[in-house]
Amino acid sequence: MINVFQPSLGKEELNRIEAVFRSNWLGKGAVNNEFISDFAKHIKTEKEHIFTTNCCSEGLFASMEMFGINSGDEVIMPTISFVGAGNAVCSRGAKLVLCDVDKRTLNVRACDIEKKITKKTKAVMLIHYGGIPCEMDEILDLGRSYNIPIIEDSACSVFSTYKGKACGTLGDMGMWSFDAMKILVCGDGSMLYFKDPELKIKAEKWLYFGLESKSGYSNSVDKKWWEYDVSSFGHRAIMNDITAAMAVEQLKKLPDFIARRSEISRIYNERLKEAEWIDLPLSIPEYCTHTYYFYHIQLPNGKRDDLAAYLRANGIYTTFRYFPLNRVKHYDADGSFPNSDYASDNTLCIPVHQSLTDDEVNYICDKIIQYGKEKM
Numbered sequence: 001m002i003n004v005f006q007p008s009l010g011k012e013e014l015n016r017i018e019a020v021f022r023s024n025w026l027g028k029g030a031v032n033n034e035f036i037s038d039f040a041k042h043i044k045t046e047k048e049h050i051f052t053t054n055c056c057s058e059g060l061f062a063s064m065e066m067f068g069i070n071s072g073d074e075v076i077m078p079t080i081s082f083v084g085a086g087n088a089v090c091s092r093g094a095k096l097v098l099c100d101v102d103k104r105t106l107n108v109r110a111c112d113i114e115k116k117i118t119k120k121t122k123a124v125m126l127i128h129y130g131g132i133p134c135e136m137d138e139i140l141d142l143g144r145s146y147n148i149p150i151i152e153d154s155a156c157s158v159f160s161t162y163k164g165k166a167c168g169t170l171g172d173m174g175m176w177s178f179d180a181m182k183i184l185v186c187g188d189g190s191m192l193y194f195k196d197p198e199l200k201i202k203a204e205k206w207l208y209f210g211l212e213s214k215s216g217y218s219n220s221v222d223k224k225w226w227e228y229d230v231s232s233f234g235h236r237a238i239m240n241d242i243t244a245a246m247a248v249e250q251l252k253k254l255p256d257f258i259a260r261r262s263e264i265s266r267i268y269n270e271r272l273k274e275a276e277w278i279d280l281p282l283s284i285p286e287y288c289t290h291t292y293y294f295y296h297i298q299l300p301n302g303k304r305d306d307l308a309a310y311l312r313a314n315g316i317y318t319t320f321r322y323f324p325l326n327r328v329k330h331y332d333a334d335g336s337f338p339n340s341d342y343a344s345d346n347t348l349c350i351p352v353h354q355s356l357t358d359d360e361v362n363y364i365c366d367k368i369i370q371y372g373k374e375k376m
């Protein structure tokens with residue numbers, strides 16, 4: 001089966017892990033610091049704004065605590081969002097307010113958000129779909145004029161930029177995922193960004209029990225180094241150095257991964273032109289860069305599920321991301337979402353990962369074109 005997503009890890013990651021074993025310290029330490037420094041350079045920001053955690057979902061939950069979202073508050077997000085974002089809002093007793101998206105890019109737009117703003121709106125949480133940057137200037141303007149923080153779920157946008165700035169660093173908070181199905185992978189892991197360095201300090205504490213003073217070695221100046229206090233009832237969500245070791249090496253490989261993904265997307269664009277019954281992804285504005293996490297095609301003829309089954313029977317796995325939250329019954333969220341409905345019923349994410357060979361990419365194109373000849 002050709003996978004839709006697939007990681008690429010090698011001896012470089014293994015060697016770094018071996019060095020961690022030899023160091024005799026597996027927890028959060030020097031290798032985390034190295035990863036934070038490297039990642040800060042990658043996203044062109046200062047280390048004071050970012051820190052590592054064990055998964056991006058933890059970042060989504062942390063955002064609720066950091067922006068003080070509680071019962072009675074409203075958080076707006078596109079209905080095509082990750083389940084963890086919906087859970088983060090609802091777990092606080094806050095109201096999940098869903099909005100529609102652009103039917104081709106599946107990204108939320110300022111006009112979609114503005115319709116849903118009320119006096120109770122406490123945050124907007126957006127997602128850059130598959131690495132395609134949202135049109136951020138208008139969304140940031142909206143955030144400023146209504147004084148609402150903008151939280152960027154950049155889980156899939158580790159290489160995306162908007163007008164020269166990394167996605168995830170445009171709003172008040174951002175986050176990237178390094179889980180097993182992302183591009184830069186380390187099993188599980190995430191980087192969190194805060195525009196306000198004070199909030200970064202608060203969040204980092206919150207993700208380590210809200211500890212105010214350190215116990216252990218690093219506090220050995222105190223006579224009783226085992227004493228501590230807490231300032232909040234926070235979680236324990238940190239990245240360890242085994243994980244960070246993989247992340248450091250993966251970050252070095254990221255430009256090559258993206259170059260290959262871009263090339264695969266180019267081949268798809270070129271070859272799938274022949275399948276006129278498919279809408280290919282729109283090209284992104286020249287002031288943006290793409291992560292190429294998804295390559296999504298649209299079949300405006302109700303055949304999406306049939307094509308997915310056909311490809312699967314031919315050894316090609318595809319999927320649709322993200323099942324819209326308004327269709328998740330437990331959220332009980334109201335509204336009408338015509339563009340999202342269209343996208344959710346007609347969009348298919350076909351395989352993109354850096355290990356795909358040209359032969360595999362051409363095989364996928366052949367099968368899609370053949371499907372059209374047989375069934376259209």
Ligand SMILES: Cc1ncc(COP(=O)(O)O)c(C=O)c1O
Pocket residue numbers: 054055056057058081082084127153155156176177178179188189190
């Ligand atoms: C858009 C989006 N946000 C957040 C997450 C959560 O990331 P993690 O698995 O690191 O918790 C994912 C993971 O699939 C995602 O796709």
